[in-house]
Amino acid sequence: MNKQAIELLVVDDEEFIRAVMDKLLSDTGYAVSLAADGEEAWEMLDSGQNNFSAILLDRIMPRMDGMGLLARIKADKRFANIPVIFQTAINLPAEVAEGIKAGAFYYLVKPVDKEVLFAIVESAVSTYHFSDAFHHAASQEQTKLARILQRSQFQLRTLSEARTLATALSNYYPNPQRVALGISELLINAVEHGNLGISYQEKSRLLQEGGWEGEIERRLALPEHAEKKVEVQLEHVTHEIRLTISDCGVGFNSMKYMELSPERAFDPNGRGIAMSKMLSFDTLEYKGNGNQLVAVVRL
Secondary structure (H helix, E strand, O other), X not given: OOHHHOEEXXXXXXXXXXXHHXXXXXXXXXXXXXXXXXXXXXXXXXXXXXXXXXXXXXXXXXXXXXXXXXXXXXXXXXXXXXXXXXXXXXXXXXHHHHHHHOOOOEEEEOOOOHHHHHHHHHHHHXXXXXXXXXXXXXXXXXXXXXXXXXXXEEEEOOHHHHHHHXXXXXXXXXXXHHHHHHHHHHHHHHHHXXXXXXXXXXXXXXXXXXXXXXXXXXXXXXXXXXXXXXXXXXXXXXXXXXXXXXXXXXXXXXXXXXOOOHHHOOOOOOOHHXXXXXXXXXXXXXXXXXXXXXXXXXX
């Protein structure tokens, strides 16, 4: 992905913070725009002159604060899919929970750690462009597949296969864009955590160091993982589409990841399952020891 073509919007009422974020992100190759408060940021968004892939947003500002701007963004179809990363000096669980429930992608605590900033921005941009690419790829004819599907079965090993299959499976649903990102998160989770045994803490460290995908490729090449596959089944039964994903892992305690947790709001990972449950599916349940899940969309 060409970073020079990726536009970011930084919104903060402190000139020093804007300058620091501008330099850090611009030096990394992003095209950065700056706004001093929510009103100025909204004017930039509403003008249609930019195509932002992520927004870094201060919570406490004059005129329009971060929560006010977040509400406007999520209520407008033009911008609802843009990831919003809160920057805040407030580290209160109730405040964090409020922002996450309102649609914030991540929280960064000031002063922002440079490596964490880069990892979270890259994750947000990748999420946005996955969703955007899918939106343009899906066709009206493909979405009609939901009417004739009975049962399909698939196997995958790699991240690339997970992302490709997520896009393909989404086209079986009446509203493909709703489920595309959720399916992708669940398939990637089955590969990295299930088959390859990358722990939550390991992924946090790898994302911060920029070595996540490299470690996945390394583990995929190990003999002990050579035969491990993620099994995927999609069924169209009466009044619902049911997605079943099974991996070769030992399982995990899925309950702690089913809801968005303020305690993990500052980590660069750990939201995929909760976001899938909240935004993509009507029900999502892990079976047995946690190495099989069933996600349902009601028709």
